[in-house]
């Protein structure tokens with residue numbers, strides 16, 4: 223939301239609505255695992271809609287989604303049981319290194335249950351808040367979710383956010399309490415939290431250890447029994463939703479599709495509802511979890527499709543594909559993800575500009591949520607201003623540029639966008655708009671030309687042991703946050719909801735919050751200001767006059783360093799002891815310096831800039 227300072231205080235947090243409960247299911251007697259023949263094309267016609275389930279796993283970061291996904295893949299024979307099955311669906315190097323999921327992956331699992339073959343389409347989702355656009359996107363292809371909660375940590379902020387994404391999409395929600403093998407696990411306490419916060423009966427919780435594989439089979443059984451099959455019809459004309467797309471250097475765009483109606487196979491002519499362009503389908507298949515070509519894809523199924531689309535903009539996420547000459551009503555698309563954190567990206571060396579340009583272009587082919595604007599700076603040369611969904615998204619992008627494209631870049635301090643309602647007729651004419659969005663601090667219009675400024679705000683959830691509540695409330699107030707809700711989720715854990723100005727939390731809020739509970743809270747603005755001033759002092763060449771380097775927070779100066787002037791010995795030629803002449807010379811020098819300081823421009827050399835910015839991003 224975008225609000226003014228006054229409106230921020232009036233906004234309401236949507237109250238916790240009750241969950242749609244589903245009855246607890248009894249355990250089924252027989253089961254057998256089947257693995258599909260992965261060499262030949264699979265015939266998908268043996269999976270009618272009623273034997274298909276499309277589901278996702280959602281959880282707070284590190285609660286064990288990927289580990290559970292690995293176990294489900296093993297149980298259904300999609301991958302072999304080995305020690306090395308760690309986060310099979312996390313394919314990117316950055317995902318494995320950071321142990322986080324960035325891009326959602328899909329896997330079709332084949333499972334024999336009570337004598338019937340089932341097709342279970344699992345769509346893995348990232349847990350971090352920056353990637354929640356990936357979550358909602360994946361959910362649109364599902365009818366149900368597994369809500370994984372750590373048996374030790376209990377419900378966390380992202381559990382709540384993800385629950386609401388699933389709840390609003392009207393999906394069946396199966397709570398899974400994971401890590402029951404941990405010494406400090408307290409599944410009963412977590413069960414009560416789930417009842418209290420989500421209003422889901424405690425006996426619907428499935429308690430498992432994804433790591434050891436304990437009770438994981440009952441998760442698959444619950445998927446079959448509690449999640450409805452998709453409402454799709456093979457006899458209707460094709461209606462396929464593009465819910466993700468990736469770019470392959472050799473094969474072009476691979477679109478992940480969910481078939482809401484009809485069928486599609488190689489050779490079919492399809493049309494994109496968004497671009498109205500026609501393509502011929504080269505290949506269809508399912509992900510098991512690697513691409514496995516099939517003869518056809520049928521209504522209710524989830525798979526991939528390759529049709530000669532050259533870049534991901536041709537396979538827009540949220541687009542509907544239909545058969546040529548058989549147009550259908552397009553499915554409701556997605557709201558495109560809005561970047562909320564902007565930073566300048568410049569090559570360390572301008573001769574690297576073209577390489578960096580092509581690296582950014584390639585990377586954004588796979589991540590269409592990054593906004594790209596050209597930018598230039600006197601000090602840093604030509605570069606870009608990129609928009610990201612959050613700080614982690616920015617860091618991941620930067621890391622991928624370095625790892626996958628060998629690019630080294632300068633990343634400037636991130637900022638959030640602001641809006642300004644213009645009052646100056648001249649500016650309105652120039653922008654051709656009354657309300658403008660400012661993503662570059664250098665382009666901030668002057669106060670005298672603006673009626674009001676608006677800033678982005680976010681609703682944040684904090685879950686904490688109650689002994690820290692007081693300190694956290696003070697921190698939130700200091701960040702101009704407005705409290706919207708507070709409730710005990712169990713005896714000593716509190717859930718706080720605040721409306722935060724995004725700018726106040728984007729960079730270091732989480733660090734401050736963590737340090738509060740570890741007992742070493744500090745004011746970061748002062749230390750950051752001081753460090754930058756010190757670095758600049760060391761990097762700036764001395765001038766004939768004194769240079770004051772100040773860090774300001776609003777109009778308040780919070781740090782200062784001085785670069786001393788060169789002192790020219792004006793008395794060098796003045797032999798003898800005439801003190802009045804010496805004084806006169808020194809006075810004239812001082813006056814000259816005073817004048818110089820007023821008019822003197824300090825040119826900041828590029829390497830000084832780089833030094834300061836690099837130490838910032840290295841921190």
Ligand SMILES: Nc1nc2c(ncn2[C@@H]2O[C@H](COP(=O)(O)OP(=O)(O)OP(=O)(O)O)[C@@H](O)[C@H]2O)c(=O)[nH]1
Pocket residue numbers: 281282283284285286287288289290309321322323347348349350400401402403404430431432433434
């Ligand atoms: N003891 C124990 N550890 C587990 C269990 N399940 C997962 N873990 C561990 O918890 C950590 C996080 O697990 P992941 O599966 O990567 O978590 P995730 O939710 O997929 O994380 P993101 O993809 O970043 O959202 C890993 O170190 C796992 O080994 C479990 O049942 N018991």
